[in-house]
Amino acid sequence: xxxxxxxxxxxxxxxxxxxxxxxxxxxxxxxxxxxxxxxxxxxxxxxxxxxxxxxxxxxxxxxxxxxxxxxxxxxxxxxxxxxxxxxxxxxxxxxxxxxxxxxxxxxxxxxxxxxxxxxxxxxxxxxxxxxxxxxxxxxxxxxxxxxxxxxxxxxxxxxxxxxxxxxxxxxxxxxxxxxxxxxxxxxxxxxxxxxxxxxxxxxxxxxxxxxxxxxxxxxxxxxxxxxxxxxxxxxxxxxxxxxxxxxxxxxxxxxxxxxxxxxxxxxxxxxxxxxxxxxxxxxxxxxxxxxxxxxxxxxxxxxxxxxxxxxxx
Numbered sequence: 001x002x003x004x005x006x007x008x009x010x011x012x013x014x015x016x017x018x019x020x021x022x023x024x025x026x027x028x029x030x031x032x033x034x035x036x037x038x039x040x041x042x043x044x045x046x047x048x049x050x051x052x053x054x055x056x057x058x059x060x061x062x063x064x065x066x067x068x069x070x071x072x073x074x075x076x077x078x079x080x081x082x083x084x085x086x087x088x089x090x091x092x093x094x095x096x097x098x099x100x101x102x103x104x105x106x107x108x109x110x111x112x113x114x115x116x117x118x119x120x121x122x123x124x125x126x127x128x129x130x131x132x133x134x135x136x137x138x139x140x141x142x143x144x145x146x147x148x149x150x151x152x153x154x155x156x157x158x159x160x161x162x163x164x165x166x167x168x169x170x171x172x173x174x175x176x177x178x179x180x181x182x183x184x185x186x187x188x189x190x191x192x193x194x195x196x197x198x199x200x201x202x203x204x205x206x207x208x209x210x211x212x213x214x215x216x217x218x219x220x221x222x223x224x225x226x227x228x229x230x231x232x233x234x235x236x237x238x239x240x241x242x243x244x245x246x247x248x249x250x251x252x253x254x255x256x257x258x259x260x261x262x263x264x265x266x267x268x269x270x271x272x273x274x275x276x277x278x279x280x281x282x283x284x285x286x287x288x289x290x291x292x293x294x295x296x297x298x299x300x301x302x303x304x305x306x307x308x309x310x311x312x313x
Contacts, residue, residue: 117281
């Protein structure tokens with residue numbers, strides 16, 4: 001069985017069609033179709049049902065997709081291990097992170113890391129915090145900056161992430177040092193979509209506090225709901241690692257009965273896969289960097305400390 005054919009198969013699924021996948025694997029569309037036909041012949045099953053120009057996975061294709069991804073990850077891991085054993089300090093490192101972490105943590109860290117490790121090529125994979133664990137499980141990334149608590153992975157603690165309420169300067173709650181979630185029961189709220197891990201913290205806290213939030217907008221961009229909060233349109237609920245303007249809003253930690261709402265962030269990896277030396281160095285250096293400077297540090301000084309979990313490593 002040819003690994004190139006398996007890569008072509010997974011690329012078609014991930015990119016939603018033959019045309020986009022052909023561009024990724026540097027083939028013409030007819031050549032890609034021939035590879036899939038050869039793979040189907042090797043496997044003895046049809047992988048796609050073709051309806052016009054669209055291709056949908058067959059039930060057999062759905063089942064074999066997971067195994068194909070696993071084989072590709074294992075093959076990549078074997079190659080990375082060989083390169084690491086040879087040099088220990090060169091290769092491609094794929095990092096999964098949210099837009100906020102990329103903007104407010106990695107942007108300050110990467111230039112220094114790359115100067116110290118010129119042989120490492122860092123590829124960033126941006127996604128919502130709720131989806132990063134699955135990317136790590138599939139092998140899309142070697143490291144992920146995500147919320148602690150998933151027992152499938154090992155990792156190192158980075159920093160606490162608090163849920164924050166962003167209010168217009170004239171809002172009655174802006175005078176408080178912290179905001180109790182019960183005080184939001186009748187307020188107009190601006191929240192992030194479900195792919196953000198912080199949305200899950202907020203929803204869980206509302207359920208515990210027995211309040212039904214009055215949500216006006218669910219957004220994919222923290223900056224959008226923060227800007228709306230500045231106009232007085234509503235209260236934005238965002239994680240403390242978002243970027244906040246210097247004026248126009250008041251940013252307050254959100255608590256439930258005096259306890260902070262949030263999670264610690266970790267840099268995580270899959271314990272069942274080989275982790276190159278340069279990936280271990282990246283994780284250790286990022287932890288050291290975050291210890292001294294992490295997003296939201298000043299804004300959360302007055303917040304009750306989040307319980308520090310045991311490191312999953």
